Structures are given as C-alpha cells and as structure tokens.
Amino acid sequence: MDARKLRYFAVLADERHFGRAAQKLSLSQPPLSYAIRQLETELGVKLFVRNSRNVRLTPAGVVLQREAQALLRRMDETEQLVKAVADGRDGQIRLGFGGSMLYRGLPAIVDEFRAQLPAVDLSLREMGSTDQIEALHRDEIDLGFVHVRTTPTGLDGFRYHAEPFVACLPATHRHAKARRISLSQLHRDDFVLFSRKRSPDYYESIIGSCLSAGFVPNVRHELAHWLSVVSCVANGLGVALVPRTLASSRLAGAVFCTIAEETIKSETWCVWKPKSLSNAAVAKSLALIKACAPVQRPARQRRARMTRGVRSPRDRALRRTS
Amino acid sequence: MDARKLRYFAVLADERHFGRAAQKLSLSQPPLSYAIRQLETELGVKLFVRNSRNVRLTPAGVVLQREAQALLRRMDETEQLVKAVADGRDGQIRLGFGGSMLYRGLPAIVDEFRAQLPAVDLSLREMGSTDQIEALHRDEIDLGFVHVRTTPTGLDGFRYHAEPFVACLPATHRHAKARRISLSQLHRDDFVLFSRKRSPDYYESIIGSCLSAGFVPNVRHELAHWLSVVSCVANGLGVALVPRTLASSRLAGAVFCTIAEETIKSETWCVWKPKSLSNAAVAKSLALIKACAPVQRPARQRRARMTRGVRSPRDRALRRTS
DNA sequence: CAGAATTGATACAAGATCTGTATCAATCGC
DNA sequence: GCGATTGATACAGATCTTGTATCAATTCTG
Known part of the structure; x- marks a missing residue:
C-alpha cells in the first residue's frame, strides 16, 4: 500500500470514473485500472464495484477513501514541516539566559521571534552562566546569554552587550x-x-x-x-x-x-555549540539576535561622554x- | 516521498547504521544508501550527517523520524481497518425500529452486537414502519424492524417475530x-x-x-x-x-x-435493501439478528394451547x- | 606508525515495476 | 440494433529498484 496507489485510489474514489481520474492524474486509463486492481489484491479487499457502466465504492472503499485522504494530507504536511525545519522556519529553540537579560533586550528578542519565525517553538530557560555553559555542552539548550569576558572553551559566541x-x-x-x-x-x-x-x-x-x-x-x-x-x-x-x-x-x-x-x-555574550550551527533554526535565530543586539559603540567614545x-x-x- | 522510502528512513533513523538497517530491511546496503539519498534529494533536505564513521540525524531528520513513525503506524492501522470493514468485523450499522421492539428483544440484540461485533458502530433510530421503509430506500438506515405482513416491495426480509x-x-x-x-x-x-x-x-x-x-x-x-x-x-x-x-x-x-x-x-419483520448485503457488516448483523429471533413455533401448536x-x-x- | 577492520559511497548489470498504445468486451441509450 | 462509452487486457518500452563487486575514508589495534 504505497503512497502512489493511495493517491490514485483517492482521486478515483472522488471521481468514480476511471477515465476522468486517469486524466486528472495525468495518466492513461489502463495503468490506473492496473494499479487499483493491484491495491485490491494486496489488501485482499474489493474497493470498487465496477458495473462497466458506473463505478461505486464498497463500504471498505468508503472507509479507505476517508483514511487515504487523511493520510495523504498528513504526508503533505509532513513534507512541508520537514522542509520548514530544514531551512529554519520551523523548529525548537531553547534559550538560556540570566535574569538580567530581561532588562537587556530579551523581550525584544522574543518579539522578533514571534514576528520573523512564528513557527519556531521558542522556550526560555532561566539559569546562571555556569549552568548555561554546561547545558550547552549537554545539548540541553541551543543558545545562551552568559556573563563572561571571552568565548568559553568549546563554544562559539559574540559579545551581545557590554x-x-x-x-x-x-x-x-x-x-x-x-x-x-x-x-x-x-x-x-x-x-x-x-x-x-x-x-x-x-x-x-x-x-x-x-x-x-x-x-x-x-x-x-x-x-x-x-x-x-x-x-x-x-x-x-x-x-x-x-x-x-x-x-x-x-x-x-x-x-x-x-x-x-x-x-x-x-559583558553579556551570546554563545552556542559550534555544531548547533548546522541546525538551521539556530542559525536563523542567531542572525535575528545579532540584529537585535544593542549597537556596539566604540568604548572610547562612551567613556568620554x-x-x-x-x-x-x-x-x-x-x-x-x- | 513514498511509503517504501519512508519505511527505509524510519529503520535507518532508529539504527543509525546503514549496514544494520539494510539487514533489518532484508536489503543490501547500497540500495538503502541510494533510497535515502533519493529521499533527501526529492525533499531538498539533508536528513542524515554521515561521518563515514557514524550516522546522525539532522534536526529535520529528527522531525521526519517522529512523523514517519506516525505515518507508517497510521498506514498500518488503515490497512487493518479496511480489512476489518471488508469482512464485517468493523463498520457502521444504523438500525431502525419501532418503540415496541424494546419489548421484543432489541436489548438482547444490542448485547449480542457488543459481544460479537464490538468494533461495529451500532446506532439505533426509533421510527415508524413507514418511515423505516423510506429510510431504507434512501440508505439512511441499514436494517429495519417493521410491522408488515410481507416483505415490502424492493426490500428483502424475514419474519422476526409474530x-x-x-x-x-x-x-x-x-x-x-x-x-x-x-x-x-x-x-x-x-x-x-x-x-x-x-x-x-x-x-x-x-x-x-x-x-x-x-x-x-x-x-x-x-x-x-x-x-x-x-x-x-x-x-x-x-x-x-x-x-x-x-x-x-x-x-x-x-x-x-x-x-x-x-x-x-x-408481525415484526426484519428488512433491508437487497444491495446492502454486499456490506459485510450488514450480512454479519443479519446473521446475528436471526440467531436472536424468538423461535418460530408452528402456528397450529400455539393456537391449540x-x-x-x-x-x-x-x-x-x-x-x-x- | 602501519595495517586490519569497519563505514558508507559508487559503478554497473539484472530484475521488477510502471506506463503508454492499441485493442477488446460489455453495457446503456437512442 | 447500432453507436457511444465504460473498464479490462495484451504487449512493449521506459523507469525504478536491487544485488554484486569494489572503492575511499576513518578508526582501532598491535
């Protein structure tokens, strides 16, 4: 019972006409007849009553029609979902942060997520810097906001705020x-x-x-x-x-x-595990966070003021x- | 994205090893590699990171693993369901009856349904004999218990009780x-x-x-x-x-x-549309009801008593x- | 550090499956 | 009774799938 035959079946069940169904499937009629017969054989179940004048569904066929539609729709959704995850539009981001990030633009970042990556499931995990670094290594979070003065060993990162x-x-x-x-x-x-x-x-x-x-x-x-x-x-x-x-x-x-x-x-650094970059959702999130980061004015100028x-x-x- | 490749993928995602997965699929390794590569190409998404020493899932792969398992399970369930419907173990029976059937064994029939055909979705519709006959012709009910003295035209039936x-x-x-x-x-x-x-x-x-x-x-x-x-x-x-x-x-x-x-x-007759007999659930239900029918003693004997x-x-x- | 073992990738051929063209048999409507 | 329409069948070509043999890369072991 592969997807192709299921699709053939679904169209035929809708059309109740081999010729039209085949046309709708960009197919000639004999292969359709062949495929349906094969589906019936492998299930051991008659799905259509062919009257050589009209085609009707058996009760089993009615059930399969309902199920096949659901299956095909779900298959389609799965395909879309996988593609979305692959290019980072969908996915899961677990974001570690210290409490003070609430004053340092975290709300704005969350807003940006909602706006730019609405399908991404963003979950916030408040924890200390040490815990975040450990959690990153254990793959328990994807990104962290930690208070360090340089990138922790084994991680990549950039200075988000100082x-x-x-x-x-x-x-x-x-x-x-x-x-x-x-x-x-x-x-x-x-x-x-x-x-x-x-x-x-x-x-x-x-x-x-x-x-x-x-x-x-x-x-x-x-x-x-x-x-x-x-x-x-x-x-x-x-x-x-x-x-x-x-x-x-x-x-x-x-x-x-x-x-x-x-x-x-x-200093607040945004850090991540280098391997995480292959996760497109992480890469997209990083770009988003960088865009949110406060402008890094040269230190001299600020001191002067x-x-x-x-x-x-x-x-x-x-x-x-x- | 057909079912075969999905099945290959699911096994490989579990095993994380081309050789073992191929073996589990009763397949040699090259076709598996080929199929997976093909799946990746047609989705436009990398699903595995092959390290020539170990195989890991990408985030998209993780998502597809979850979805593929669900899809394959549902496919299997669908197959079972269709087979069950085809031989009458599953299905829907809409039973018409007059109120007096409650005194004439309807509860016993319902019990038998529960015992013998638990998957059959039995729904009772109380209506008059005339309405039942009309409903049968319109395929609104599958079986009826009507008060007539012979089989109504266009329907089949037997005398259930007198x-x-x-x-x-x-x-x-x-x-x-x-x-x-x-x-x-x-x-x-x-x-x-x-x-x-x-x-x-x-x-x-x-x-x-x-x-x-x-x-x-x-x-x-x-x-x-x-x-x-x-x-x-x-x-x-x-x-x-x-x-x-x-x-x-x-x-x-x-x-x-x-x-x-x-x-x-x-007289109470159990009646149905002749075409309904091709519905295995109806056929099975009829056998069940016949077995429930009160013994039809010859009329002479009863009169004598x-x-x-x-x-x-x-x-x-x-x-x-x- | 060299060689054995293991991993997945590739090349190629054989087999299975799918599809299209041409044609047939059965039924329905006039 | 005849033409139109329906789905089934036969057969050949194209495509896809699979297996055998082999390769390149990496890791482990002595």
Missing part, C-alpha cells in the same frame, strides 16, 4: 548624594556580590576592580539574583557594584552613582531612584 | 373480568388504534379482524405509540386490540384478555395489571 558597572549604595549611605564616586571611597564598606558559583566572571571582575583601586573588598553577602543584590543594598546591608542596567530597577532605598575608575565592564558629564537618557535615569 | 393481538379494556369495562372475549362483544365500543400513517398494516389488521367478526369498529382515537394506546384505554377512552407483548406494560387501569376469534397476528386455556408464563402475566 556596559560599565556602577556603584549601588543605600540611600542612607554617606556618599549617597554623590554623582560620581571613587572605588577607594568604599574600601571599608561591606560588599554584596553576585553569586560566585553562578557567574564566576562577574565575581572576579568586581574583586579585580577593587584590587586595582588598592583594597580588598569586604565580601559580606553573595546573592543569586541581581535584584536581590540591589534589594540587599537598599536595606542597608552593604554596597555593591552592579551593571548599569540595574539602575532602571527602581528599587526604593538604593541609589546608583558612576564610578570614577575604569571598571571592567559587565561619561567623564564629561554628558548623560544619555539612560544616564539620567540613574538618579531617579532613592 | 404474536396474536389481545383485547385491551379499561378496568371499569363491563367485560373487564372476562378471561376471554369475543370481538363481537366490542362492536359498540369506541376503538383506540395505532396511527394509520405510522403503521398501515397494524391499522388494517385490526379493522380487518373486526370486519371478520361482523362489525365496523368505531375508530375514535389514533395514537402514535402503543403505550399511548394502552394509556388511553386505561383512562376509559375506549378499547383496543394490541399485540400481546403490551400486556407486560403494567399500566394501571388497563386489563388484557385473549380474543376468541383468530385475529391476524402482529391458547384455546385449551393452557397458559405460558407470558399468558399468566396477562391478568396481572388492573
């Missing part, structure tokens, strides 16, 4: 009113840090910046979410260095000030919380 | 206490009859019996259900001749007595209502 750290102080802090602060001014404060385990690079960036400023920070707390860090600071439990994006979190009790020293930046006090809308938002 | 009429009188009737009554004793009573339109044969049987007894019955009411007839009599609106089965209806206010004269019997006053359990039930 921004400086800013100081996050309790509103009651002695320097809370300052617009700009030197790191060394915080050398005696308790520090709240992002979990070393979840994102080693962040941890080391911050420690490193402090060391450059000439002191060893007093690490008091380690939290697993950036909002928890800000919340902690807002409650007076210490100070923190946080990616500038966090300034838009609007948590009452916390203020943000730019840092005089050049700190290491908070900061030191001169020229503030972008984002900079202005910095002071709005208190 | 029983005498009994008189149904109000409990307050002057002859209510009689066990046996002559029809002529009712010549001045009002008669309640079963709807002439729904079952002309019943109507004519009853009128005919009265004429034989020497009087023209006084037809007062025509009702569409036998239970309504009995109910009408119970309320004192007249007398009726009803099939003996109705005696088991237990309606308060009605009594039943056998009739001295030999009345025409109430009636006139001698020997009562079967059914006869005894006759007097229980009042």
Whole structure:
C-alpha cells in the first residue's frame, strides 16, 4: 500500500470514473485500472464495484477513501514541516539566559521571534552562566546569554552587550548624594556580590576592580539574583557594584552613582555549540539576535561622554531612584 | 516521498547504521544508501550527517523520524481497518425500529452486537414502519424492524417475530373480568388504534379482524405509540386490540384478555435493501439478528394451547395489571 | 606508525515495476 | 440494433529498484 496507489485510489474514489481520474492524474486509463486492481489484491479487499457502466465504492472503499485522504494530507504536511525545519522556519529553540537579560533586550528578542519565525517553538530557560555553559555542552539548550569576558572553551559566541558597572549604595549611605564616586571611597564598606558559583566572571571582575583601586573588598553577602543584590543594598546591608542596567530597577532605598575608575565592564555574550550551527533554526535565530543586539559603540567614545558629564537618557535615569 | 522510502528512513533513523538497517530491511546496503539519498534529494533536505564513521540525524531528520513513525503506524492501522470493514468485523450499522421492539428483544440484540461485533458502530433510530421503509430506500438506515405482513416491495426480509393481538379494556369495562372475549362483544365500543400513517398494516389488521367478526369498529382515537394506546384505554377512552407483548406494560387501569376469534397476528419483520448485503457488516448483523429471533413455533401448536386455556408464563402475566 | 577492520559511497548489470498504445468486451441509450 | 462509452487486457518500452563487486575514508589495534 504505497503512497502512489493511495493517491490514485483517492482521486478515483472522488471521481468514480476511471477515465476522468486517469486524466486528472495525468495518466492513461489502463495503468490506473492496473494499479487499483493491484491495491485490491494486496489488501485482499474489493474497493470498487465496477458495473462497466458506473463505478461505486464498497463500504471498505468508503472507509479507505476517508483514511487515504487523511493520510495523504498528513504526508503533505509532513513534507512541508520537514522542509520548514530544514531551512529554519520551523523548529525548537531553547534559550538560556540570566535574569538580567530581561532588562537587556530579551523581550525584544522574543518579539522578533514571534514576528520573523512564528513557527519556531521558542522556550526560555532561566539559569546562571555556569549552568548555561554546561547545558550547552549537554545539548540541553541551543543558545545562551552568559556573563563572561571571552568565548568559553568549546563554544562559539559574540559579545551581545557590554556596559560599565556602577556603584549601588543605600540611600542612607554617606556618599549617597554623590554623582560620581571613587572605588577607594568604599574600601571599608561591606560588599554584596553576585553569586560566585553562578557567574564566576562577574565575581572576579568586581574583586579585580577593587584590587586595582588598592583594597580588598569586604565580601559580606553573595546573592543569586541581581535584584536581590540591589534589594540587599537598599536595606542597608552593604554596597555593591552592579551593571548599569540595574539602575532602571527602581528599587526604593538604593541609589546608583558612576564610578570614577575604569571598571571592567559587565559583558553579556551570546554563545552556542559550534555544531548547533548546522541546525538551521539556530542559525536563523542567531542572525535575528545579532540584529537585535544593542549597537556596539566604540568604548572610547562612551567613556568620554561619561567623564564629561554628558548623560544619555539612560544616564539620567540613574538618579531617579532613592 | 513514498511509503517504501519512508519505511527505509524510519529503520535507518532508529539504527543509525546503514549496514544494520539494510539487514533489518532484508536489503543490501547500497540500495538503502541510494533510497535515502533519493529521499533527501526529492525533499531538498539533508536528513542524515554521515561521518563515514557514524550516522546522525539532522534536526529535520529528527522531525521526519517522529512523523514517519506516525505515518507508517497510521498506514498500518488503515490497512487493518479496511480489512476489518471488508469482512464485517468493523463498520457502521444504523438500525431502525419501532418503540415496541424494546419489548421484543432489541436489548438482547444490542448485547449480542457488543459481544460479537464490538468494533461495529451500532446506532439505533426509533421510527415508524413507514418511515423505516423510506429510510431504507434512501440508505439512511441499514436494517429495519417493521410491522408488515410481507416483505415490502424492493426490500428483502424475514419474519422476526409474530404474536396474536389481545383485547385491551379499561378496568371499569363491563367485560373487564372476562378471561376471554369475543370481538363481537366490542362492536359498540369506541376503538383506540395505532396511527394509520405510522403503521398501515397494524391499522388494517385490526379493522380487518373486526370486519371478520361482523362489525365496523368505531375508530375514535389514533395514537402514535402503543403505550399511548394502552394509556388511553386505561383512562376509559375506549378499547383496543394490541399485540400481546403490551400486556407486560403494567399500566394501571388497563386489563388484557385473549380474543376468541383468530385475529391476524402482529408481525415484526426484519428488512433491508437487497444491495446492502454486499456490506459485510450488514450480512454479519443479519446473521446475528436471526440467531436472536424468538423461535418460530408452528402456528397450529400455539393456537391449540391458547384455546385449551393452557397458559405460558407470558399468558399468566396477562391478568396481572388492573 | 602501519595495517586490519569497519563505514558508507559508487559503478554497473539484472530484475521488477510502471506506463503508454492499441485493442477488446460489455453495457446503456437512442 | 447500432453507436457511444465504460473498464479490462495484451504487449512493449521506459523507469525504478536491487544485488554484486569494489572503492575511499576513518578508526582501532598491535
């Protein structure tokens, strides 16, 4: 019972006329008769009553007509689906990300997916950078947004976003009113840090910046979410260095000030397993994400504006919380 | 994308090894390679990554594997279904019947269907004899239980059941206490009859019996259900001749007595359109119904017992209502 | 590091299957 | 009864499928 005979059968069942059906199939009549007879033989079932004047379906034929139509339609759908998957219009993308990506364009990326690749089944998996890298190697996610300063070994990636750290102080802090602060001014404060385990690079960036400023920070707390860090600071439990994006979190009790020293930046990399690129859906997704990435302005220019006090809308938002 | 290649693909996708897959398909390896390559060409999609050391599925291949399995399974099911329909194990039977069949073995027939032809989709359609005959001709039902005295023209059938009429009188009737009554004793009573339109044969049987007894019955009411007839009599609106089965209806206010004269019997025929016999499910159903039919005792024997006053359990039930 | 073993790909020929042309037998309508 | 129409049949050519023999590439083993 192959597909060809099924198709012949379906058309004949619709037409109930060998000649017309053959014509519709771009076929001459004898092969059609031959094929149908063969189908009947291999099923051991009469499908048509040929009256040498008209053709009618047997009850079994009626059933097969219904089933054959469904089968052929499904076959067609399967073919379309496979083609769509092959060129990335359809498929599944499991996207790893840290919570802060919600402030760094993830919603826009999701919107783009809906617009450009509506058939792609996009599922988001929030997890730490370390977990994402492991998950990528295990093929548990397809793409990740991790906080590193270079491509992790065994993975490919590009820098999706970078921004400086800013100081996050309790509103009651002695320097809370300052617009700009030197790191060394915080050398005696308790520090709240992002979990070393979840994102080693962040941890080391911050420690490193402090060391450059000439002191060893007093690490008091380690939290697993950036909002928890800000919340902690807002409650007076210490100070923190946080990616500038966090300034838009609007948590009452916390203020943000730019840092005089050049700190290491908070970098977000989009990473994937090299082999994944053969998955067209991944390749298409990557192109989409690259198009969504914030413009990477040369670092020099941005620094100049900061030191001169020229503030972008984002900079202005910095002071709005208190 | 024919079924053969799909089957090859499915096995290869499971095995991930051309040699083993070919062996499993009772095939040598080159044809398998050829077929898979051909499938890939005609879809325009790479399905496997051949590493000359191992074979892996592409994302499109993974999707096709899932779909191919479903398609092949459904194809197989379709084949089984068509075969089952062809020999009557599966199918649809629409059974027409008058309400009184519920007292004449219809429940037993339904039970037998469940037991012997569980896959057959049996649906019951209550309708009058006339409607059934029309429905049979229009192929709206497959079998009918009608009240006629011979096979309707254009249909085949057999006598499923036959029983005498009994008189149904109000409990307050002057002859209510009689066990046996002559029809002529009712010549001045009002008669309640079963709807002439729904079952002309019943109507004519009853009128005919009265004429034989020497009087023209006084037809007062025509009702569409036998239970309504009995109910009408119970309320004192007249007398009726009803099939003996109705005696088991237990309606308060009605009594039943056998009739001295030999009345025409109430006959139930199982009928069908001759062409329907080519539907194996109909043929199987007919055999089943014949096996369920009450034993057709020769008429003479039954009459003898009636006139001698020997009562079967059914006869005894006759007097229980009042 | 060389050779054996295993993998899938290729070439080619034989066989099976499918299709078209020509023709036939049966039925229906006039 | 005759012509028109229907599906079946015969047969030949084209296409597709399969098997044998062989090859190139890679991996494992000694």
